[in-house]
Structures are given as C-alpha cells and as structure tokens.
Amino acid sequence: MASGYNVLQTSDLFSEKFYNDMNIEYDDLSNYKQQCDTLILSEKNKNEVKEICKKYLRYLDKNKTAWNVVNPKYDVCILLNYWIYYKLAYYFGLNNTDDINKAFGSFQYLWSYSMSPLNITLYSEKCKPNFELVKYHDWQKRKELYDYCVNYDSIKLTVEYYKPECQKYYKYIEEKSSIYDHFEELCNSGGSDCPHFYNNCKDYNPKIVLSKLACHGDMEAEKSRAIAEASRQDQGIESHSHGSDVAGLAASSEPEETPQTSEIGKKVANSVLGVAPVLLTATALYRYTPIGSWIRNLSGNTINSISGMGEGEIEEFLPSSHESGDMLFGDTQNYISYQPM
Incomplete structure (x- = not known):
C-alpha cells in the first residue's frame, strides 16, 4: 500500500475514544475510594485494581443517560467489561488468568454494600461485571470484533460524506478479515462458544462491505501495482544473483598463483x-x-x-x-x- 495514505488514528474510532476517556485521571476519582476499598483483593497490584474500580464507578455515576437509550446501536456495558478485563490483564499479565479472574470477580461484590451516597445503585444493576464475556481464551479477539462492530456505523457515514477518508478506513476494515474468519468457523459449527453479539456484526464482514466502499477500485488497483512492483524487484534480485554467480565462475576458471x-x-x-x-x-x-x-x-x-x-x-x-x-x-x-x- 502506498505510504502516502493517511494513517488511521485510533482516536478517530468510537471504541478508542471510549477507552481513552475511561483512562483519564479525573480529579474527582477520590469520591469513589470508599466503595472501592471494600473490594476483597490480594496484595498483588491492589492499588492498581482499586484505580480501575474508581474509574468504573465514576463512569456509572457520570453517564446515567447511557442506560436510558432505547434500542441502542451498541451495549456500553460490553465495552466496560472489556475495558476492566483488559486493564487487569495489563497489570497482572495476559498469562496470569487466575489473578485476573479473582480481581474481576471481586468487582461483582461492589453492589453488596450500600451505595446510596453515590446514588448509582440503579444503574449499576444494568452493568455488572460479566464473566460470560471474558471467560474464553480468545477474549481479545471477541473484544476486537465488538470494537469493530461499534465503530462501523460511524466509519460508514464518514466514508460516504467525506470520501478522502475512505482510503485510511479501508485498510482498518480489511485488517478485520482474520477476525471474521475465526468466528465464522466457530459460529457456523453451531457451538455454544459463539459470541452472543456475532449475529449483529455479520453484515459488517469485510468480504461484504469492502466492495461497497467508494475507494474500492482505487485500492485494488494500488494493491495490484504494489504486487507487480514487488515481483519486478524479486526478479531483479534473482537476475543480479545469477550474474554474480557467472562472473565468479569465470574469474575462478583462471589458475591463481599462490x-x-x-x-x-x-x-x-x-x-x-x-x-x-x-x-x-x-x-x-x-x-x-x-x-x-x-x-x-x-x-x-x-x-x-x-x-x-x-x-x-x-x-x-x-x-x-x-x-x-x-x-x-x-x-x-x-x-x-x-x-x-
């Protein structure tokens, strides 16, 4: 792909904006310290887990309207769950699933105590930590799939009304092909491991949507040119290598005085x-x-x-x-x- 194309900034995507906002160190996070101190945690990364807790509670407290949307295009609670689990994996390490799951499970007990001072009990019931989302070994692929689904509608509108953006989003969509290949195989087998949101994402498969983008022809032509150029370069390298071998053979045919x-x-x-x-x-x-x-x-x-x-x-x-x-x-x-x- 030509290097002149604008590089897609992850902050342009809705899911990344959401995660970036969740990571902000707001001045009022201390308001949620009391509730997060009730978490039953091991000493390992205790303070980091409590910081995650504060940001989680703050979101529930400050974004009450998010739960009042009728038939929302996406589920904010799924994004929250993936954000919590991702942050825990960051601190404990991806392979330390026992520590991650224990810390994640501790969040479920937050609602066992009175939260009347924060006045968010009602909304917390709508978004509790959900092990069904993160208990699978391929949870990162599931997160990536859902992030893409959340982002696609805004990408589609942007490309339709601002065509110069098409090329940079084209590559982002194309890169999701392997994710769809993974879940097509998993879900078409009829197993219970298929993500419950997969059907809502099927129509955004790159195999379906790429050909509909306005820049599809240009991108395919550019790809063909890049392949042809790479082939010419490979042939040039092989030809040069063969010529060097012949020259070396001719030089070595003369006896050399030693x-x-x-x-x-x-x-x-x-x-x-x-x-x-x-x-x-x-x-x-x-x-x-x-x-x-x-x-x-x-x-x-x-x-x-x-x-x-x-x-x-x-x-x-x-x-x-x-x-x-x-x-x-x-x-x-x-x-x-x-x-x-």
Missing part, C-alpha cells in the same frame, strides 16, 4: 637444474676420461654406438625439463594446477 604454487614451481625448477649438471658430468667422464674407456671396453659394441654422439645428440640424450620434473615428482603437474577452494 604462495604454495609459487614455492612448488621453484622446487621443480631447482630439481631440473640440479639434474642437468649431473648428467653432463657423467657424459663427459664417459667420453673424455680413462673411466670412459674402461666402460667402453666392458660394454663393447653397445657403447660404440654412443661414442659418436655430437652436441645435438647429447641434448637429445638429456631429458627435457618437463620430463625431469616428471621423473622426480611423478604426476606433479596435476598437483601444481590444483587450486584450493
């Missing part, structure tokens, strides 16, 4: 030079000294065939430098040409 091969060459040359004087000396002794005469007398006619050797014949008699090397080192030429990898 200190080892240079030293071996010197040994061969010295050996050849060492053999030549010995052979020349033997020939001179044979031809021009009494020793030679003695040998000739012993060998008879066979030696006579050698006695007439001229200069060229002596050269022919001597082995070549290459043959001398073979005589001394056997198959040395193969050893010299070996190049270690």
Whole structure:
C-alpha cells in the first residue's frame, strides 16, 4: 500500500475514544475510594485494581443517560467489561488468568454494600461485571470484533460524506478479515462458544462491505501495482544473483598463483637444474676420461654406438625439463594446477 495514505488514528474510532476517556485521571476519582476499598483483593497490584474500580464507578455515576437509550446501536456495558478485563490483564499479565479472574470477580461484590451516597445503585444493576464475556481464551479477539462492530456505523457515514477518508478506513476494515474468519468457523459449527453479539456484526464482514466502499477500485488497483512492483524487484534480485554467480565462475576458471604454487614451481625448477649438471658430468667422464674407456671396453659394441654422439645428440640424450620434473615428482603437474577452494 502506498505510504502516502493517511494513517488511521485510533482516536478517530468510537471504541478508542471510549477507552481513552475511561483512562483519564479525573480529579474527582477520590469520591469513589470508599466503595472501592471494600473490594476483597490480594496484595498483588491492589492499588492498581482499586484505580480501575474508581474509574468504573465514576463512569456509572457520570453517564446515567447511557442506560436510558432505547434500542441502542451498541451495549456500553460490553465495552466496560472489556475495558476492566483488559486493564487487569495489563497489570497482572495476559498469562496470569487466575489473578485476573479473582480481581474481576471481586468487582461483582461492589453492589453488596450500600451505595446510596453515590446514588448509582440503579444503574449499576444494568452493568455488572460479566464473566460470560471474558471467560474464553480468545477474549481479545471477541473484544476486537465488538470494537469493530461499534465503530462501523460511524466509519460508514464518514466514508460516504467525506470520501478522502475512505482510503485510511479501508485498510482498518480489511485488517478485520482474520477476525471474521475465526468466528465464522466457530459460529457456523453451531457451538455454544459463539459470541452472543456475532449475529449483529455479520453484515459488517469485510468480504461484504469492502466492495461497497467508494475507494474500492482505487485500492485494488494500488494493491495490484504494489504486487507487480514487488515481483519486478524479486526478479531483479534473482537476475543480479545469477550474474554474480557467472562472473565468479569465470574469474575462478583462471589458475591463481599462490604462495604454495609459487614455492612448488621453484622446487621443480631447482630439481631440473640440479639434474642437468649431473648428467653432463657423467657424459663427459664417459667420453673424455680413462673411466670412459674402461666402460667402453666392458660394454663393447653397445657403447660404440654412443661414442659418436655430437652436441645435438647429447641434448637429445638429456631429458627435457618437463620430463625431469616428471621423473622426480611423478604426476606433479596435476598437483601444481590444483587450486584450493
């Protein structure tokens, strides 16, 4: 996706605005201290849990009209429950479900004591902590699904009347595809684990709504261009890699002189030079000294065939430098040409 698209700010979404407001440190939170001190808690993160309690009670106290809406589009109590559980998971750690559930359960006893000074008992009955929402291992996915459902109507209106916003919301909707895949499989099996609000969210499935957005054609075209560009880049990398391999092969085909091969060459040359004087000396002794005469007398006619050797014949008699090397080192030429990898 092109980097020029505006990034969606989570504060633009209703669910995030709700959670952000719940996290505000209001000056009047101390008004709810007395009631939250009645919570039965372990010492672990006790103060943090009480702060969550204060913010929860404050919302019930300050937003009484939220419970008077007839046929509301969304249930604020579900958002409150997910906010409480999420905050507890934040403090205790996602894997510490026992601690989270104990703290969450303690909120259910808030209404066992008189709350007349706060005058919110009536509204508290409409939104108590609900274990049925958070008892599942995939509670985070359930929260994400409900948040999206709450947000969709406002997104739809924004996109219809302010089309430049379409591209940034398109990506947000598209990212929810995996959530719907998860719950489609779960709910279509007919099990009891399907969220009770799933049917209200089915119509917002990205598979259904993305094609209806005004920017759908542009986004799909941009996606195709991005795929084509990535493919071209991959081909360029492969081509460059292949070219480098061929160049490396060509360079390595030439024997490279190394200190080892240079030293071996010197040994061969010295050996050849060492053999030549010995052979020349033997020939001179044979031809021009009494020793030679003695040998000739012993060998008879066979030696006579050698006695007439001229200069060229002596050269022919001597082995070549290459043959001398073979005589001394056997198959040395193969050893010299070996190049270690």
